Amino acid sequence: MNVKLGQILDSIEVLKELNNRGDIPIGVSFNLTLTSKAVESILATYEEKRKVLIGKYTTPITEKIARKDENGKDVLDAEGNVVMVEQELAKFNDEDANIAFVTELNSLLGEDVELSIKFIKISSFPASFTISANKLMGLSWLLSEE
Numbered sequence: 500m501n502v503k504l505g506q507i508l509d510s511i512e513v514l515k516e517l518n519n520r521g522d523i524p525i526g527v528s529f530n531l532t533l534t535s536k537a538v539e540s541i542l543a544t545y546e547e548k549r550k551v552l553i554g555k556y557t558t559p560i561t562e563k564i565a566r567k568d569e570n571g572k573d574v575l576d577a578e579g580n581v582v583m584v585e586q587e588l589a590k591f592n593d594e595d596a597n598i599a600f601v602t603e604l605n606s607l608l609g610e611d612v613e614l615s616i617k618f619i620k621i622s623s624f625p626a627s628f629t630i631s632a633n634k635l636m637g638l639s640w641l642l643s644e645e
Contacts, residue, residue, distance in 0.1 A: 500618070500640075501612070502611070502640045503609055503610070503611060504609070504610045505608035506640045507538055507542075507612060507640075508542070510637045510638050510640070514531065514538060518532060523628070524625065526623065534616045538614075541612055553600075556599055557592060557600075558589070559588070563584070563585055564586050565584075566581075566582040619641055620645065
């Protein structure tokens with residue numbers, strides 16, 4: 500099965516959610532697990548290539564930012580000063596680099612990926628199964644009517 504890389508990335512969260520549901524028949528769950536494992540290796544390769552693009556068009560910078568607690572508030576030291584931490588960021592070299600990065604990333608997301616998985620029949624899900632239309636659209640490449 501050929502699928503666009505962007506479609507796969509758009510379906511990651513839905514696949515995770517479905518793999519954690521207990522109301523899916525075991526056969527469907529098995530196919531979802533196989534699909535998720537195939538997608539994980541594709542995701543790792545995508546992340547490697549995305550990092551190459553980031554390195555190509557950006558310059559690493561370090562910024563000091565306020566450390567936050569679990570509520571999103573600044574952490575203070577014993578004297579009441581805001582605790583600062585260094586954060587690694589990437590800054591685009593210039594506007595042309597930004598445009599080139601987006602162009603190359605979009606090209607990458609449009610690549611066809613060959614997956615050796617089976618379609619999942621919509622009729623395999625129980626009649627009581629519910630999923631939002633947006634989530635269903637994210638999995639359209641994996642589902643079949645027959």
